[in-house]
Amino acid sequence: MKLHHSVDPKLWNFHSELRLLGLRDTPMTRREAIRLGLLGSAGVVLGNAFAAPASASPPAAPAPKAKSVIQIWLWGGPCHIDTFDPKPDAGYDYYGALKTAIPTNVAGIQLGELLPLLAQQADKYSLIRSMSHGVNAHETAAYTVQTGRASGGRDVFPGLGAIVSLFKGYDAGYRGLLPPYIVLTELQGRFSESGFLGARYKPFATGGDPGANRFMVEGVVAPGVSDERQRVRREFLHRLNTFERAQRSGDPRLAALAQCESDAYEMILGDAGKVFDLAQEKDAVRERYGRNTFGQSCLMARRLVERGVPYITINYKGWDTHKQHFPIMRRKLPELDRGLAALLAELAERGLLESTIVWSCGEFGRTPKVQWEAPWNGGRGHWGKAFSALVAGGGFRGGHVLGKTDAKGEEVVEQPVHPSELIGKIYRQLGIDAGAKLPHPEGRDVRVMPGASEAPVKAGDVLAAIA
Amino acid sequence: MNIVVCLAASWLALVAVSRGAAAPEPRIAYELATAPAPLGRIDELVFARLAALGLAPAPRCSDAVFARRAFIDVIGTLPTPGETRDFLQDTNPAKRAALIDRLLARDEFADLWANKWSDLLRVKAEFPVNLWPNAAQAYHRWIHTAVRDNLPYDQFARTLLTANGSNFRVGPVNFYRAVPSHEPAALARAVALTFMGVRVEHWPEGRLAGFATFFGPLSYKTTGEWKEEIVFFDPTKFPAEGKMTGALPDGTSITLMSARDPREVFADWLIDPKNPWFTRAIANRVWSWLLGRGIIHEPDDLRPDNPPSNPELLAHLERELVAARYDVKQLMRLILNSHTYQASSLARTDRPEAETNFAHYGLRRLDAEVLIDALNQITGTSEKYSSAIPEPFTFIPDEERAIALPDGSITSAFLEMFGRPGRDTGMETERNNRITATQRLHLLNSSQVQRKLEQGPKLQALLRSRNPREVVDGLYLAILSRPPTEDERATVRDHAVQVRDGRVAAVNLAWALINSAEFLHRH
Numbered sequence: 001m002k003l004h005h006s007v008d009p010k011l012w013n014f015h016s017e018l019r020l021l022g023l024r025d026t027p028m029t030r031r032e033a034i035r036l037g038l039l040g041s042a043g044v045v046l047g048n049a050f051a052a053p054a055s056a057s058p059p060a061a062p063a064p065k066a067k068s069v070i071q072i073w074l075w076g077g078p079c080h081i082d083t084f085d086p087k088p089d090a091g092y093d094y095y096g097a098l099k100t101a102i103p104t105n106v107a108g109i110q111l112g113e114l115l116p117l118l119a120q121q122a123d124k125y126s127l128i129r130s131m132s133h134g135v136n137a138h139e140t141a142a143y144t145v146q147t148g149r150a151s152g153g154r155d156v157f158p159g160l161g162a163i164v165s166l167f168k169g170y171d172a173g174y175r176g177l178l179p180p181y182i183v184l185t186e187l188q189g190r191f192s193e194s195g196f197l198g199a200r201y202k203p204f205a206t207g208g209d210p211g212a213n214r215f216m217v218e219g220v221v222a223p224g225v226s227d228e229r230q231r232v233r234r235e236f237l238h239r240l241n242t243f244e245r246a247q248r249s250g251d252p253r254l255a256a257l258a259q260c261e262s263d264a265y266e267m268i269l270g271d272a273g274k275v276f277d278l279a280q281e282k283d284a285v286r287e288r289y290g291r292n293t294f295g296q297s298c299l300m301a302r303r304l305v306e307r308g309v310p311y312i313t314i315n316y317k318g319w320d321t322h323k324q325h326f327p328i329m330r331r332k333l334p335e336l337d338r339g340l341a342a343l344l345a346e347l348a349e350r351g352l353l354e355s356t357i358v359w360s361c362g363e364f365g366r367t368p369k370v371q372w373e374a375p376w377n378g379g380r381g382h383w384g385k386a387f388s389a390l391v392a393g394g395g396f397r398g399g400h401v402l403g404k405t406d407a408k409g410e411e412v413v414e415q416p417v418h419p420s421e422l423i424g425k426i427y428r429q430l431g432i433d434a435g436a437k438l439p440h441p442e443g444r445d446v447r448v449m450p451g452a453s454e455a456p457v458k459a460g461d462v463l464a465a466i467a
Numbered sequence: 468m469n470i471v472v473c474l475a476a477s478w479l480a481l482v483a484v485s486r487g488a489a490a491p492e493p494r495i496a497y498e499l500a501t502a503p504a505p506l507g508r509i510d511e512l513v514f515a516r517l518a519a520l521g522l523a524p525a526p527r528c529s530d531a532v533f534a535r536r537a538f539i540d541v542i543g544t545l546p547t548p549g550e551t552r553d554f555l556q557d558t559n560p561a562k563r564a565a566l567i568d569r570l571l572a573r574d575e576f577a578d579l580w581a582n583k584w585s586d587l588l589r590v591k592a593e594f595p596v597n598l599w600p601n602a603a604q605a606y607h608r609w610i611h612t613a614v615r616d617n618l619p620y621d622q623f624a625r626t627l628l629t630a631n632g633s634n635f636r637v638g639p640v641n642f643y644r645a646v647p648s649h650e651p652a653a654l655a656r657a658v659a660l661t662f663m664g665v666r667v668e669h670w671p672e673g674r675l676a677g678f679a680t681f682f683g684p685l686s687y688k689t690t691g692e693w694k695e696e697i698v699f700f701d702p703t704k705f706p707a708e709g710k711m712t713g714a715l716p717d718g719t720s721i722t723l724m725s726a727r728d729p730r731e732v733f734a735d736w737l738i739d740p741k742n743p744w745f746t747r748a749i750a751n752r753v754w755s756w757l758l759g760r761g762i763i764h765e766p767d768d769l770r771p772d773n774p775p776s777n778p779e780l781l782a783h784l785e786r787e788l789v790a791a792r793y794d795v796k797q798l799m800r801l802i803l804n805s806h807t808y809q810a811s812s813l814a815r816t817d818r819p820e821a822e823t824n825f826a827h828y829g830l831r832r833l834d835a836e837v838l839i840d841a842l843n844q845i846t847g848t849s850e851k852y853s854s855a856i857p858e859p860f861t862f863i864p865d866e867e868r869a870i871a872l873p874d875g876s877i878t879s880a881f882l883e884m885f886g887r888p889g890r891d892t893g894m895e896t897e898r899n900n901r902i903t904a905t906q907r908l909h910l911l912n913s914s915q916v917q918r919k920l921e922q923g924p925k926l927q928a929l930l931r932s933r934n935p936r937e938v939v940d941g942l943y944l945a946i947l948s949r950p951p952t953e954d955e956r957a958t959v960r961d962h963a964v965q966v967r968d969g970r971v972a973a974v975n976l977a978w979a980l981i982n983s984a985e986f987l988h989r990h
Contacts, residue, residue: 139593139594140594143594151594151595152595152596152647152648153595153647153648154647154648154653155595155647155891156594156595156889156891179905186880187880187883189855189878190593190594190855190856190876191594192594192889192891195891196891196892198897198899199883199884199886199899199901199903200899200901200903202883202884204905205880205884207880207913207914216914218909218913218914218915219905219908219909219911219912219913220908220912222912222913222914222917223914223917224917225912225917229966229971229975230912232962232965232966232975233975233978233979236958236962236975236976236979237978237979237982237983239958239962240955240958240959240979240980240983242493242496242952242954242955242985243493243497243983243984243985243990244984245493246493246494246496246497246813247812247813247814247830247984248813248814248817250817251814251830253830253832253902253988254830254984256901256902257902257907257984257987259904260902260903260904260906260907261907261911263904263907264904264907264908264911264912265911267904267908268908268911268912441892441894441896441897442666442668442894443668444668
């Protein structure tokens with residue numbers, strides 16, 4: 001199933017162009033176009049600038065260690081000192097209601113007290129406690145963390161997921177029945193996942209709730225419509241074809257519509273859609289992840305990785321805790337703890353962790369000093385100067401802490417890591433060449449990773465210790 | 468069981484006469500049998516070009532197709548069944564021209580075209596530029612008013628280029644604020660793209676730097692009001708001697724004095740009818756908006772090595788626009804009344820030049836906003852739009868239509884999925900009307916669409932009729948804006964018999980029609 005496999009509106013145009021060049025004397029059918037590898041190749045969609053991304057850049061892409069990525073996106077910005085960078089000695093005004101740091105299964109690494117299950121998996125992941133970009137607005141920080149670029153330039157760059165979808169999706173020969181880039185369950189909204197790459201590289205948003213009795217994936221599962229009725233009405237749709245009969249056969253726009261329809265029905269009636277049926281998992285497994293939206297999203301992500309989906313985002317919202325910070329942490333952190341710990345453990349048990357990167361962070365951290373005053377009454381604000389990221393699998397080492405913040409968690413004091421450095425490392429593990437060209441709508445020369453002048457990337461490999 | 472049998476029996480009577488041996492030619496639903504004949508100068512020029520290529524124009528589309536096409540193209544709105552019926556029954560031979568005039572005067576005209584301009588002028592509260600909600604609203608309000616009042620296009624452009632004042636109070640100052648960078652070269656690039664249809668990448672080296680000089684003396688300052696910003700001409704940015712040298716886009720060198728805002732100097736050069744880009748760019752854009760393709764393609768890529776497919780036609784449109792003193796509505800009226808605009812969408816040939824030379828009307832998938840509005844209109848439902856930006860919260864009424872949304876940051880999963888532009892670049896290609904399997908999946912089987920079909924009050928009212936013919940004809944009129952053919956009625960009857968339930972058959976019919984190629988395209 002090629003959910004994002006769409007057909008260029010200029011198809012008619014481009015076979016006209018081929019004809020003008022004397023290459024064709026009859027219009028090309030979609031089937032021919034596919035056979036010739038024209039359709040659905042970004043080179044056609046976006047112009048000649050992208051004819052051959054891999055060969056365009058002499059340094060060959062590094063050999064991939066990872067095949068899939070699970071991004072656990074903590075939208076809103078979780079507090080670093082309540083989670084991965086505890087500061088039990090910073091005083092009440094900093095740790096607030098969450099004073100205790102707990103040991104993990106790796107000597108010397110401690111976590112916040114509400115993450116006991118993750119503490120038992122510390123050998124599987126590394127923590128970067130020195131993430132920093134200095135941006136304190138949601139939309140610009142989210143952009144920087146997921147694109148590695150500063151906001152405000154001339155272009156809106158695509159995020160990591162869209163770039164993986166470009167280099168590991170249909171354009172790169174991905175043959176999976178599921179879309180190559182899936183978000184559970186909603187788009188991020190204030191962040192355009194695909195930037196200038198456009199709608200084709202946007203994630204497929206499942207909608208629905210994996211934590212519900214039945215995960216109603218939007219478009220795939222229709223409540224109250226039996227498979228039989230699906231078949232009957234599809235047949236009916238095909239018989240009401242006055243318009244198609246009137247049009248000349250072979251109109252590429254109508255051919256594209258028909259192709260998209262048959263792709264869609266593979267999800268509705270074929271086997272592809274069955275992956276979303278969480279009832280196929282044993283109850284004990286479902287319990288292990290936690291019977292809530294986040295926990296079951298983690299389980300869903302594992303099932304998608306098993307089917308070879310290259311990039312999955314769990315868009316886990318609700319971390320923007322200006323008010324009610326500590327009560328919200330007491331509710332959410334146990335969910336995060338259970339779901340993420342189960343995911344890491346299961347990926348390892350099934351031998352998938354080696355080839356699957358799991359990374360988790362938000363767009364920034366939160367004010368280490370608790371805002372006790374009104375109107376916050378014990379809240380935390382935005383903190384782009386210092387935050388933490390968890391990263392595991394796919395070539396990343398486990399059981400390691402990189403970087404350090406000061407005693408109060410306010411400033412990075414050792415090994416600052418800019419998001420572009422983490423992203424660059426993830427590309428490396430996936431075998432995506434940082435110097436490969438991106439298809440730009442105006443045909444300009446832009447690369448996967450910003451050049452040295454465009455991002456504060458330090459010389460040398462700051463992440464060498466963990467990957 | 469009795470009820471089922473009873474329903475099925477009345478559905479059996481759906482077809483008046485029994486079906487003949489051969490299905491009728493399907494073309495008759497879509498086009499007139501009369502031979503093409505030019506209705507004016509536009510058609511003469513188009514037909515001449517086609518003849519030179521050995522191509523024939525398609526006949527005019529049928530009245531039903533025309534009504535639907537004109538409604539969608541001019542006001543982004545489907546005709547209601549009543550509007551379609553009235554038009555089809557109207558015996559006035561000039562009824563197409565009359566409908567065009569009525570549509571050009573409708574309120575939705577301003578909504579649709581303000582939306583179009585808001586794409587090109589990047590009206591968006593947040594990211595990549597922080598215009599902010601209040602400013603985006605002010606900007607959109609100004610554009611909407613200008614479109615509604617049919618402000619002559621030269622004045623529209625001049626005002627956007629030369630405005631000074633507060634982002635919250637003087638809408639057009641946001642033109643410059645909406646450019647991702649305030650560097651003079653970035654502003655110059657946006658100005659060239661927007662008003663000249665030119666991508667400066669194709670300019671000779673140095674040309675941009677000279678042009679950027681015009682936008683150097685522009686300053687921005689904050690005020691006591693949260694996120695207010697004043698954009699103003701700042702003569703102190705001139706060199707000490709109070710003059711500097713700039714270069715117009717045609718390369719002419721010009722001395723700029725600090726006594727006069729250089730943006731005004733440029734604007735006056737730009738909107739001169741003799742300017743080689745200004746009139747051409749907008750005439751070509753308007754044509755492309757109505758016909759789906761520019762005479763120069765893409766419409767924002769004017770350059771010597773991208774010539775018009777029909778130079779005489781473009782020159783004619785330019786002359787007409789100048790003669791009409793940049794009344795864009797008048798230019799639209801002229802185009803809409805041509806045979807060329809009213810041509811059938813049924814191609815006569817596979818030769819691609821037919822479409823690029825306007826032998827027939829090219830199919831286009833409905834724009835995202837138009838599609839969701841149409842689904843809501845058919846079913847009697849609405850969407851809930853909200854702004855994610857709490858600075859301040861923007862109130863959007865429940866009944867708000869997508870074409871009327873003021874701010875690109877106010878969006879929905881549906882609009883994103885169907886290719887609404889991000890308003891990041893001001894380029895026409897940012898809107899993506901390519902069909903994808905995800906879109907197909909959503910229309911065929913999503914709970915959003917299913918809910919509208921099963922619960923939409925307007926559709927439900929129609930389905931309550933006991934007369935299957937009323938139901939079927941009503942659905943065709945509401946969704947495809949035409950009555951069904953006898954052949955189609957027979958197909959529906961067969962389906963009702965098969966599923967043995969009139970209501971299920973009717974809902975399935977509504978579902979099938981909104982999933983048809985005929986509904987999903989402008990045709």
